[in-house]
Amino acid sequence: MLIAVVSTVIAVWQVNEQVYTPESAAEDYWEALQVSRGRVALGHVEQRPEFLSEEDLDHVLLNRDPLARSAELMEASQLTVAEEEGEAAAQVDFVLGDDSHSTSLPVERTGTTWGFFDEYSIDSSAMTWFEIDVPGAPQGGIRQVSVNGTP
DSSP states (O other), rough: OOHHHHHHHHHHHHHHHHHHSSSHHHHHHHHHHHTTBBBHHTTTTTTTOTOOOOTTOGGGGGGGGHHHHHHEEEEEEEEEEEEETEEEEEEEEEEEEEEEEEEEEEEEEEEEEETTTTEEEGGGGSSOOOOOOOOOTTTTTOOOOOOBBBO
């Protein structure tokens, strides 16, 4: 009986250390972006800005062709995660054209699942959010605006 309890504790600890990590949250987010699944990537972001509700969120530029085109332009992307004093940040290095770029994705512990497994999300400070308001659009019957040929 004692061996079973000790084995269970060790198994839970190992699963938490290997699967439920800041690295896996950052990797899942980055992989979703690379395969043009913006909605899935946004699911890894800890919170949305106050001005944005789920009904108002337009995923058009964050899915399929527009996101795929952006991902195609990146070469040699590499994701690394570093933890310091309980805080984690992912570093994404990539080449765009002839220039090397780097961006940071802060990862935040957001709670636990079943009381033992840590949950992590990308901190919303990593995202640039903006709202476009076209005065008179609803009165003029304009419900959708095209950006770079994409509605």
